[in-house]
Amino acid sequence: MLDEVSLLVGGKAGEGVRSTGYIIGRILNRHGLNVFIRDDYQSLIQGGHNFSQIRSSSKETWSHYEKVDLIAALDQKTIDLHEKELVSNGRVLFDSEEVKYCGSGKALSIPLLKMVEEIKGLKIMRNSALIGVVAYLYGLDLTKVNAVLTKIYREKAPKNLALAKKGYEYAEKNFDRIGEIKRIDRLPKPLLTGNQAIALGAVKAGLKVYIAYPMTPSTSILHYLAGHQDKLGLTVVQPENEIAVIIMALGASYAGARSMVASSGGGFALMQEAISMSGMTEVPLVIVECQRGGPSTGVATYTSQADLKFVVNAGHGDFPKVVVAPGDTEEAFYKTAEALNLAWKYQIPVIVLSDKHLSESYKTTSIDENNVSKEEVKMANGGGGYKRYELTEDGISPLAFPGTPEAVIKVNSYEHNPSGYAIDEPELINKMQEKRLRKYAQIAADLRSRETVKIYGEKDADNLIVSWGSAKGAVLEAMKLLKRKFKFLHVIYPKPFPVWEVEKHLDKVKNVISVECNSTGQFASLLREETGFLVNKKILKYDSRPFDPEDLANRIERVLE
Amino acid sequence: MLDEVSLLVGGKAGEGVRSTGYIIGRILNRHGLNVFIRDDYQSLIQGGHNFSQIRSSSKETWSHYEKVDLIAALDQKTIDLHEKELVSNGRVLFDSEEVKYCGSGKALSIPLLKMVEEIKGLKIMRNSALIGVVAYLYGLDLTKVNAVLTKIYREKAPKNLALAKKGYEYAEKNFDRIGEIKRIDRLPKPLLTGNQAIALGAVKAGLKVYIAYPMTPSTSILHYLAGHQDKLGLTVVQPENEIAVIIMALGASYAGARSMVASSGGGFALMQEAISMSGMTEVPLVIVECQRGGPSTGVATYTSQADLKFVVNAGHGDFPKVVVAPGDTEEAFYKTAEALNLAWKYQIPVIVLSDKHLSESYKTTSIDENNVSKEEVKMANGGGGYKRYELTEDGISPLAFPGTPEAVIKVNSYEHNPSGYAIDEPELINKMQEKRLRKYAQIAADLRSRETVKIYGEKDADNLIVSWGSAKGAVLEAMKLLKRKFKFLHVIYPKPFPVWEVEKHLDKVKNVISVECNSTGQFASLLREETGFLVNKKILKYDSRPFDPEDLANRIERVLE
Amino acid sequence: MKLELDTPAEKTWCRGCGDFGILTAVKRAIQELVDSGETRHENIVIASGIGCHNKIVDYINVNSFDVLHGRVPPIISGMKIANPNLKVIGFAGDGDAYNEGISHLVYSAKRNIDITMIIHDNEVFALTTGQATATSSLGFSTKAMPKGNIEVPLNPIHLMLTSGATFVARGFSFDIKHLTSLIKEAVKHHGFSFIDVLQPCKTYHDTTQFLRERIYYLNEKGHDTKDFRAAWERADEKERIPIGIFYKIERKTFEDQLLKGKIPAYEKEIPSINHVIEEHI
Amino acid sequence: MKLELDTPAEKTWCRGCGDFGILTAVKRAIQELVDSGETRHENIVIASGIGCHNKIVDYINVNSFDVLHGRVPPIISGMKIANPNLKVIGFAGDGDAYNEGISHLVYSAKRNIDITMIIHDNEVFALTTGQATATSSLGFSTKAMPKGNIEVPLNPIHLMLTSGATFVARGFSFDIKHLTSLIKEAVKHHGFSFIDVLQPCKTYHDTTQFLRERIYYLNEKGHDTKDFRAAWERADEKERIPIGIFYKIERKTFEDQLLKGKIPAYEKEIPSINHVIEEHI
Ligand SMILES: Cc1ncc(C[n+]2csc(CCOP(=O)(O)OP(=O)(O)O)c2C)c(N)n1
Numbered sequence A, B: 001m002l003d004e005v006s007l008l009v010g011g012k013a014g015e016g017v018r019s020t021g022y023i024i025g026r027i028l029n030r031h032g033l034n035v036f037i038r039d040d041y042q043s044l045i046q047g048g049h050n051f052s053q054i055r056s057s058s059k060e061t062w063s064h065y066e067k068v069d070l071i072a073a074l075d076q077k078t079i080d081l082h083e084k085e086l087v088s089n090g091r092v093l094f095d096s097e098e099v100k101y102c103g104s105g106k107a108l109s110i111p112l113l114k115m116v117e118e119i120k121g122l123k124i125m126r127n128s129a130l131i132g133v134v135a136y137l138y139g140l141d142l143t144k145v146n147a148v149l150t151k152i153y154r155e156k157a158p159k160n161l162a163l164a165k166k167g168y169e170y171a172e173k174n175f176d177r178i179g180e181i182k183r184i185d186r187l188p189k190p191l192l193t194g195n196q197a198i199a200l201g202a203v204k205a206g207l208k209v210y211i212a213y214p215m216t217p218s219t220s221i222l223h224y225l226a227g228h229q230d231k232l233g234l235t236v237v238q239p240e241n242e243i244a245v246i247i248m249a250l251g252a253s254y255a256g257a258r259s260m261v262a263s264s265g266g267g268f269a270l271m272q273e274a275i276s277m278s279g280m281t282e283v284p285l286v287i288v289e290c291q292r293g294g295p296s297t298g299v300a301t302y303t304s305q306a307d308l309k310f311v312v313n314a315g316h317g318d319f320p321k322v323v324v325a326p327g328d329t330e331e332a333f334y335k336t337a338e339a340l341n342l343a344w345k346y347q348i349p350v351i352v353l354s355d356k357h358l359s360e361s362y363k364t365t366s367i368d369e370n371n372v373s374k375e376e377v378k379m380a381n382g383g384g385g386y387k388r389y390e391l392t393e394d395g396i397s398p399l400a401f402p403g404t405p406e407a408v409i410k411v412n413s414y415e416h417n418p419s420g421y422a423i424d425e426p427e428l429i430n431k432m433q434e435k436r437l438r439k440y441a442q443i444a445a446d447l448r449s450r451e452t453v454k455i456y457g458e459k460d461a462d463n464l465i466v467s468w469g470s471a472k473g474a475v476l477e478a479m480k481l482l483k484r485k486f487k488f489l490h491v492i493y494p495k496p497f498p499v500w501e502v503e504k505h506l507d508k509v510k511n512v513i514s515v516e517c518n519s520t521g522q523f524a525s526l527l528r529e530e531t532g533f534l535v536n537k538k539i540l541k542y543d544s545r546p547f548d549p550e551d552l553a554n555r556i557e558r559v560l561e
Numbered sequence C, D: 001m002k003l004e005l006d007t008p009a010e011k012t013w014c015r016g017c018g019d020f021g022i023l024t025a026v027k028r029a030i031q032e033l034v035d036s037g038e039t040r041h042e043n044i045v046i047a048s049g050i051g052c053h054n055k056i057v058d059y060i061n062v063n064s065f066d067v068l069h070g071r072v073p074p075i076i077s078g079m080k081i082a083n084p085n086l087k088v089i090g091f092a093g094d095g096d097a098y099n100e101g102i103s104h105l106v107y108s109a110k111r112n113i114d115i116t117m118i119i120h121d122n123e124v125f126a127l128t129t130g131q132a133t134a135t136s137s138l139g140f141s142t143k144a145m146p147k148g149n150i151e152v153p154l155n156p157i158h159l160m161l162t163s164g165a166t167f168v169a170r171g172f173s174f175d176i177k178h179l180t181s182l183i184k185e186a187v188k189h190h191g192f193s194f195i196d197v198l199q200p201c202k203t204y205h206d207t208t209q210f211l212r213e214r215i216y217y218l219n220e221k222g223h224d225t226k227d228f229r230a231a232w233e234r235a236d237e238k239e240r241i242p243i244g245i246f247y248k249i250e251r252k253t254f255e256d257q258l259l260k261g262k263i264p265a266y267e268k269e270i271p272s273i274n275h276v277i278e279e280h281i
């Protein structure tokens, strides 16, 4: 019985690598197992080298592993590049007609193309035969393979089913099983990417208008929401550029529809002026920022956590904003919903900070739509004498939307009086500035009853790991590999920074180790800004790849030496 | 003998208030005195209420004072609004035909309009008569008045001279002098705004191309450099928007001309994507950010220091940048020159952070053009085999410009190899990221030999004031008024933060008081981020007005109680 | 019913500024549009960019959004998408609309989204004390270009015709009666409507006299507003300056096609996502 | 002399992509321009936006700047202003030039700055896996708009004519000979030159066959390239698709007027500021 499996599917862009990996993941998921898939691809459409790293286990799968027990190679490059990642008794599965292998692993050569020819299929269909082989190797049920293929290929399913069967039978005849994965008895959970979870979370908090301009790795939110717009009651718009995106969204918010936008660093950079305006005008908005390798155009299809301080300090001037950085798909769902609720409750911009690794990796995810709701906001009752920026004790002025009889809703990017007219007078400026900033206290109080950090590991460990965002997955996996005891503090809200939670963990330990994917230790620097605490043991990764749990475990060991 | 004078000229926009204030300042300056002028005006072209606060002394004048000994009122509003600022035995000078005054101050009523009629002048010329009166009141030389008016009005001077004389003589006949200002015997220094000093400093470090889109309070750099383009050997361009501005400037830098751009918070916000690109492509640029009241459109013609953290964290991703925030006109000159030199030496974006108060206030300034130079940069020798991003020990790759025979200069916003071709490979990404970040160490080392902070006051004082940017002026004046002893640490470089200088001052004192013009204490927060030090005594001002020294002194007293 | 359209805000435009004329015309048009039942007071939203023109939002007692420099078209487009029942009218300067925000203007026309854009075209960045804009003429000298503007001016009518605008007009800020009727027509037009208002800036570019001498009414002369080429050519005229509707056609609007009758701002129900989650199992 | 224009960078375009044709044409044009003495190898700078098209800068061994999405016109304009001796050629996608960066394109034309813009117009955002751009046709269905595009496509030739471009052409990426000569003409043109290259995207919008069947040579048919209206009308054609030069006139360039012979990049002298400081005393 296998406790867990880790495999890699590789080939050229355009050869269906990603969907093959995804289908294998779905099949594993259908067996009640947990699955994590990381896709690695370049900024090109055909050629290059793509691969999917799939990990599955009966236990929670927080991350891919670089080490794999099976490589399924659609091309030679896959073997050349990844052989080093094979475990000692690992296997290499490949199309006998296109690839050669004579390394130390066990070679599983299969005539995939011939199988395709036999049924007069297209070359791309060989992936289904390969899937059949993989299913056999891990002792998976062919009926579940068929179910997934049918769901995905619909009218094109029959040929793919036939090929899966061929692959399965060929493997049965020629190979030994790698082993059978230990199954668990439970209904399968959805296998979601972070971006899908973000999209669905937003919907459950009342999203009605989604506006975006394509930019990797945020584009899949656009595709997903556009593809589901009818089912989810949404209006989706793709305007001329990112500035139009965010301004249109603010127009929609002003007019009474909950709206959201997304981009990556470069597009988010173009939205700065409008974010400051959202703060000043108190028109709510959720902005999703999916980080990629940077700076600038950077490494467009790879990951990074290097926009943290840019995002936390987004927009000129002082105004309240919130930044939430989910660490996994589940949090992506719940925290995006929370982001919308906070934005509308406090009439502020809220940024959901993700990255390629979270946004595009798949993970078996627990989602209960009943656990989220569109929370109440302070609405004006009746329109007469309405003042958009009424001075209130909590800083929150009742909302009203155009169309409300007798209410005249005047919103102003210039400093304004409670009615929304432009002003220059120092006393009023003070009042309005203070009114807006009073909302911070409300938000902080509100957040105290929400989950702003998560604690994992041993409560009384001497060593504390601090991290944020998608680095969480590798940290949790690394902890399984480490002999020493660790406590792990995962901060979900970079802003307002939950000092009330964080500070109580910092001085009780001997070592504090920060883990993040950037080259300057931005989270460690934020931690110091907010708590004064200086992290000396920083583990940084900035090659645009996420952490591998084993490598991370080694680095953690090393910093403690 | 008067040690110093403080007066206010007020009237409607369009009535020449600012130039009257400026001319009075120039006349005082011509007497060898120091002068500081703050202009207060709104975002409108005619009407409203403008005023200039002029302070002059034989000693250094670091700031205007709210309290004045003379109000020169061109309209009634000036008196109504400012009477409260008059010292106990102050005087109020006004046009007898337009204004009434019967307050506690001494009323000096003058028939300005009648004087204008007598010489068949334009109404706006009455300001010259008023200037004549002011000259008499402070015992200034009419010849110097005439010299200034002649220089400014050229062919229009005669009528203005006549009016100045009328005013002077009328005053001589009807009023007592307020007193005679103590003169000093030295050649007059230039009376410059921060923006003029920025412009001139840039020129002395080799500025050849200036590109900008108008935005208060940065526009005067554009006007000044455009007005002097021939004298200063400059090319000045005003493109379609701020994004074009910064990208064009980067194109000019790439092609071999030192370039600079400027804007205020909103326009600077639009430049974020390009700033990150400057970091990635290593194409140098100086960006001047003149802060104004914010957030968003904010309080367009007033001041603030609330963009600090936005600027320090400008641009997505990790890349080296420098932020320098001059505290007065003299520093504006020298530090802007330094900014250009740093940008080109290290091939990075350098931001000069100013604000309305520094950019538009006039101050008698010591400038010696021989103290600045265009510093040497590492240029490639010969073109063959040129690699734009050659990996070097110090992280600086030799520069070359297009047009160099045999050199092929490839610049890339995507991550790249040493030759400038796009790459995705993790090892190379690491190398390039590290190469760029190595420049930080060089910059920090370089800055150790430059002035990154200034220390004022008593070396061994128990109380330390920390501040930055234009707040410096009020702090220095306030220190004169305070009985306790203070040491004052003025930080000129927000990034890289000069911890090596700052840290040695922090723990030797009993109290640390921060002073800045924003509502969240951004500098105090930066200080904590960089040093871990928590400032408990923050003095913040966020009504978009700069500090008044007396008020600040009171507040300093109060926080120490 | 006489609407209360005045506000407590003090008017800070220069004496003689063309913006006053636009303000009067807009208020009259709003009154008449409400009177005629075309819309209701609470369903009108105006927006402005940044510049002298932007003060207009403070002077009219209706819903308003004073947005960023250049961003008027997207802000009102967003409103229209969220709630197509709103009548949204944008005011922008020439600098605002043709310099900083030209991309949005072009795209709004291309989309034929049912918004109205009224441009206070004084051929100058006025509020920033007079620099050349897209429409400034060659040689126009300013503090930022003391040697005079070296760019040929943009022809806004041509730009809008090219971009696909379905209602393209020109007004004159001192012909209030005519402008009022243009604004009414523009707002009633189902699709993207655009009025370039020739607006003398007393302080930085006083064209009052120049314009008064040259202006004539395009639509009195038998101009066919469906004729693209005629519209183009009329917009080329320089000796005499036509005001009125250059072009007006019907084309499907963006929001009709996008929303198909839906009103996002009114949709309060939160859909279950279970059927979508099913797809991921 | 045969220039070494190839580079070590591996080509990662899809098989059959129109970008290959553009690459070949550009390299040939560069060779011929250098051969003819029009410019020198080291004085050529190419730049690109972000998209599939942008890889072209990696495939040609000349000075290059891979700038941000949409920002090709200002980056090469800045170069031209700093050093008018450079021949600057910009490559941009349709998404790049007509969506994100349309403002810059319009202004470069308006200014008549002597730069060349070559648009890889595949009517799709290709690199981001296929969304509708400005030039996508009505109904074009994508993952971001599964119900099809609801915006009428922009006509780039019309846009450039309206904006004041002095050289407006259309090429076809698979007619390399013709495209080479267009590029040469464009680069030689003293002023803003623009070529919209019809570029089939094999993967997301394969128009190869469609175009091959419809294309004809505009300039073989006696088209007067000085005739604005003829250019406009030819650009309206849809049944058959003309390629060639639509419009070409002479007009003073921006940099000639701005620089008057000066070359900022070569000016090494630092002026004394004492005479300016004098003004402030
Ligand atoms: C992003 C940005 N850039 C620049 C400015 C500065 N600014 C304010 S008003 C203005 C000019 C407005 O000109 P126009 O739109 O023609 O309006 P007018 O003042 O002539 O009515 C500018 C450039 C700004 N507010 N925001």
Ligand SMILES: Cc1ncc(C[n+]2csc(CCOP(=O)(O)OP(=O)(O)O)c2C)c(N)n1
Pocket: A213, A214, A215, A216, A242, A266, A267, A270, A297, D049, D050, D051, D052, D053, D054, D068, D069, D092, D093, D094, D095, D096, D097, D120, D122, D124, D125, D126, D127, D128, D133
């Ligand atoms: C500011 C910004 N927004 C979005 C993107 C994402 N992006 C990269 S390529 C691309 C589309 C390019 O389309 P096009 O210019 O037509 O080029 P093609 O790929 O078709 O050659 C986009 C939107 C980006 N890089 N920068």
Ligand code: SF4
Pocket: B045, B046, C012, C013, C014, C016, C017, C018, C019, C052, C053, C122, C126, C127, C200, C201, C202, C203, C204
């Ligand atoms: S400056 Fe010009 S546009 Fe502005 S208010 Fe005065 S006259 Fe009107």
Ligand code: SF4
Pocket: A045, A046, D012, D013, D014, D016, D017, D018, D019, D052, D053, D122, D126, D127, D200, D201, D202, D203, D204
């Ligand atoms: S996706 Fe289209 S444009 Fe991009 S390389 Fe492939 S064929 Fe060419």
Ligand SMILES: [Mg+2]
Pocket: C051, C093, C094, C095, C120, C121, C122, C123, C124, C125, C126, C133
């Ligand atoms: Mg204007």
Ligand SMILES: [Mg+2]
Pocket: D051, D093, D094, D095, D120, D121, D122, D123, D124, D125, D126, D133
């Ligand atoms: Mg394209």
